[in-house]
Structure formats: C-alpha cells, structure tokens
Amino acid sequence: ELDVTEYQKSLAIRVSGFDVPRPIKIFEDSGFSLQLMSAITKQGYEKPTPIQCQALPIVLSGRDIIGIAKTGSGKTAAFVLPMIVHIMDQPELEKEEGPIGVICAPTRELAHQIYLESKKFAKSHGIRVCAVYGGMSKLDQFKELKAGCEIVVATPGRLIDMLKIKALTMLRATYLVLDEADRMFDLGFEPQIRSVVGQVRPDRQTLLFSATMPRKIEKLAREILTDPVRVTVGEVGM
Ligand code: ADP
Numbered sequence: 001e002l003d004v005t006e007y008q009k010s011l012a013i014r015v016s017g018f019d020v021p022r023p024i025k026i027f028e029d030s031g032f033s034l035q036l037m038s039a040i041t042k043q044g045y046e047k048p049t050p051i052q053c054q055a056l057p058i059v060l061s062g063r064d065i066i067g068i069a070k071t072g073s074g075k076t077a078a079f080v081l082p083m084i085v086h087i088m089d090q091p092e093l094e095k096e097e098g099p100i101g102v103i104c105a106p107t108r109e110l111a112h113q114i115y116l117e118s119k120k121f122a123k124s125h126g127i128r129v130c131a132v133y134g135g136m137s138k139l140d141q142f143k144e145l146k147a148g149c150e151i152v153v154a155t156p157g158r159l160i161d162m163l164k165i166k167a168l169t170m171l172r173a174t175y176l177v178l179d180e181a182d183r184m185f186d187l188g189f190e191p192q193i194r195s196v197v198g199q200v201r202p203d204r205q206t207l208l209f210s211a212t213m214p215r216k217i218e219k220l221a222r223e224i225l226t227d228p229v230r231v232t233v234g235e236v237g238m
C-alpha cells in the first residue's frame with residue numbers, strides 16, 4: 001500500500017472515495033484485448049498519462065468517477081478505452097437499440113474531437129459512433145441515428161432535440177460521460193445535462209471529467225454519481 005501512495009504522489013495523483021483501485025503503470029495492466037492494445041499502439045501512446053493510470057482501473061472496475069485534470073492530460077482516452085471494453089462486455093448486444101455509451105461535451109469542436117478519438121478505438125471492434133451536434137441537418141442526423149450506433153458523442157442541446165423526435169432511445173445506455181463539465185456549466189447547460197441524465201437508467205455508470213471543480217459542479221456530481229471515486233491530478237483551480 002505504501003508503494004501505491006508513493007507512486008500516486010510521484011504522478012501528483014490524489015484520490016478520495018472508498019476501495020480505490022490501485023493505479024496502473026502500463027496499458028498492459030488494464031487487461032485490454034489485443035485489438036485494443038494495437039489500436040493504442042497505433043495512436044503512438046506508449047504509456048498511460050497520470051490521469052489514465054488512475055482513472056482506467058477505476059472505470060474498468062465499474063465505478064463512477066470524478067476526474068479532474070488540466071487540459072491536454074489525456075482525459076479522452078481515460079473514458080473512451082473503458083467505454084469500448086464496457087460495450088464489448090454487453091451480453092446480447094443486438095437485442096436492443098440505441099447507444100450504450102453516451103458522451104456529452106460543451107461545444108461542437110470538442111464533441112468532434114471526441115468523436116474522432118472514439119472512432120479510432122471503436123473501428124476495430126465493429127462499434128459504431130454517431131456524432132450529435134450542430135453542423136449537420138437535423139434530418140440527416142435523424143437518419144444516421146436511426147441506422148443505429150453503440151456510441152453517441154453529443155452536445156447536450158442537440159441530443160435533447162434528437163431525443164424529443166425519437167431519433168434514438170436511451171434504453172441501452174449504461175455508460176454516461178460528462179466531459180468538460182465546468183465548461184458545460186459556464187455555457188449554461190446545467191438544465192440540459194440534468195435532462196439527459198434523467199433519461200438514462202439509474203443503473204448506469206457515470207463519469208464526470210473537468211479541468212476545474214467549482215462548488216456547483218461538485219454538487220451536481222454528488223447528485224448524479226453513485227459512490228464515485230474522485231481523482232485529481234496536479235494543481236487544479238476551483
Ligand atoms: P484532455 O481531454 O485532458 O484535454 P486529450 O484527451 O484531448 O486531453 O489528450 C491530449 C493529447 O494527448 C491528445 O493529442 C491525445 O491524443 C494525446 N494523448 C492522450 N493519451 C496519451 C498517451 N497515453 N500517450 C501519448 N499521448 C496521449
């Protein structure tokens with residue numbers, strides 16, 4: 001245990017919550033499939049970043065997480081890689097429809113980056129990713145969603161529009177990511193976030209990532225996450 005504490009300290013990782021899974025040192029410690037490992041290598045990722053070292057084992061164990069680390073620290077892969085594992089673990093994948101993984105991000109640009117990153121890891125597993133944000137006509141978006149997907153990357157407003165017109169159902173959604181939660185709050189998306197969360201089954205796994213953690217987001221996190229592990233890397237503003 002002492003060396004775990006030392007290792008966390010060396011990576012500037014702080015954790016709180018009960019039974020926190022120990023951080024990994026190399027991607028191989030995650031038990032990823034060969035396919036996923038080769039996709040990681042193809043990305044040029046040699047070893048996990050500090051947030052990935054601690055977040056990957058937490059999320060892979062099925063726990064909810066509050067992940068706080070600055071921009072550029074590799075938070076996307078910290079939720080995308082376990083999402084691929086989560087999706088591949090679903091029994092009878094074909095039985096229902098609608099996304100299994102739902103990712104909300106504050107802007108079209110950020111959502112698009114996550115969309116591209118998700119596709120890189122989803123492709124080799126036959127997992128379909130749908131982008132749900134402005135820039136595409138609502139009719140085209142509707143058609144694309146109707147064609148089916150396992151992952152949706154969305155801005156909250158457009159996702160709610162698509163839910164309203166029943167372009168997708170959340171029946172299968174069990175893995176919900178709120179990325180850049182601080183920016184979503186700053187942009188006034190709290191009601192939309194609450195609406196989306198309210199439409200995803202309560203037995204979901206919920207992940208919240210942010211570069212800063214102001215009080216109001218901490219409060220929201222406590223409301224919508226279940227026994228989360230909180231991970232902070234480096235010095236983070238409030
Ligand atoms: P954040 O969401 O924390 O701002 P990103 O997930 O966008 O950070 O990652 C920032 C950059 O680091 C991206 O270009 C990404 O491809 C790269 N990256 C992520 N994880 C690793 C890794 N383990 N090794 C090398 N580069 C990585």
Ligand code: MG
Nearest residue numbers: 075076179180
């Ligand atoms: Mg990010």
